[in-house]
Amino acid sequence: MNTLAESQTESAARLDAAHAWHPFTQMSEHLAHPRLFIERGEGCWLYDTDGNRYLDSNASIWTNVHGHNDPELNAALIEQVNKIAHSTTLGLAHPTGAALSEKLVSIAPDNLSRVFYSDNGSNAVEIALKLSFQYWQLTGKPEKTGVIALTSAYHGDTFGTMSVGDSGGFHSRFAPWCFPVERIPTPVSDEAAGVIHSEDMSASLKRLDEILDEKASTTACLIMEPWVQGSAGLRLQPRGFLREVADRCRRAGVHLILDEVFVGFGRVGPMLICREEGVEPDFLCLAKGLTAGYLPLAATLTTEAVFEAFLGRFEEYKAFYHGHTFTGNPLGAVVALKSIEKLEARMADGRHAETLAAFEAAVKQYGADSELYPVVRQRGMLAALELPEHPIEQRTGLKVALEARKHGLICRALGDTLLVVPPLVISPEEIDFLFKQLTRATQIVLNDSASA
Incomplete structure (x- = not known):
């Protein structure tokens, strides 16, 4: 290490x-452990302020x-910033x-013809809800x-998205301020390395049918x-659950x-799932991979019928009164293109295949x-590796993530589930490195737990 990097x-x-106050982070833990400061990136790798290199298995x-630091995306940004960095779309x-x-x-289904921009996924969903209402x-x-x-479900952390979410500890404190929602059970498919064992989705569809039979006339979305x-x-x-739900919503006028x-954007294979499935939603919410991890930009797509309902004279107050300062930012737009x-x-x-x-x-x-992992789930370029069950206070998942850093790997644990979501351009050699180092870190932590 050189003196400048240490300083x-x-x-x-x-x-x-x-x-600092970091999101989704227990700050007492954050401050108790060595902190990692990322200074730059190159391809699938991140470099800290001490010059150490880590594979980004979390895709930021x-x-x-x-x-990271893609030459073509960089060039598009530079060309745009030399013209203008931001101009309002209000x-x-x-x-x-x-x-x-x-x-x-x-690239969207044929029925979607209008785009409303925002700056993150929560807002994209919030907009869709408000437009429907x-x-x-x-x-x-x-x-x-x-x-x-x-x-x-998890759709974000604004009050509308917390209302439609079902994320327990994330949002339960704010339940008194959220609006009521009808819920259907989510059917689960175990899929690892192309082997699919689908549980029966009939219970989910049965509950949906019951709600629609009783409340379709008072249900917005x-x-x-x-x-x-x-x-x-x-x-x-x-697979097939989305199509069944879409067909029922269409028939019920919801x-x-x-x-x-x-x-979206290739994470699980296709560019967009709805286009792959031949489903035409009334609203489609996009963010994250939209700008390839460069800038905050989100989009809510909808139909011409929805758009036309908002047209009228100013004094009728039909306009959609919602927006963000950086809505449709040109830098975000050019890098997304x-x-x-x-x-x-x-x-x-x-x-990609x-x-x-x-x-x-x-x-x-x-x-x-x-x-090593009792349960493994995988679809497209994402995997969840569940660690053996331990008491929550042992923080096994966090320990594996911290240990992985010692082996040149950045990963993120959700509880005791290791989430592997790398950049889509990761090479076969980098994939092998990722899983070898994650296995090594897991074995070290589990061995330490067994001997404690």
């Missing part, structure tokens, strides 16, 4: 301890698509925002105020994360909101076929 790390540690919270427009809107509509008011059905959601519930520990749904914030272009090329020439196959094989080799 930078020590300075950052002092400032972090004195002033599930956002990174093409790796009553104005800019070319990159218009171009991205056209691109998103082109206001649509029914504007079309003479103000009684349609109800919402149906799934158990174990149903919201769900298709295929995978990310923050629930990568809970996988049986809006379908799909939250593809996590699963370039990222989608690059991802389409990877899908077209087979590179090859990476998916290599990842699936590694999950099978190091996870499903090993005795």
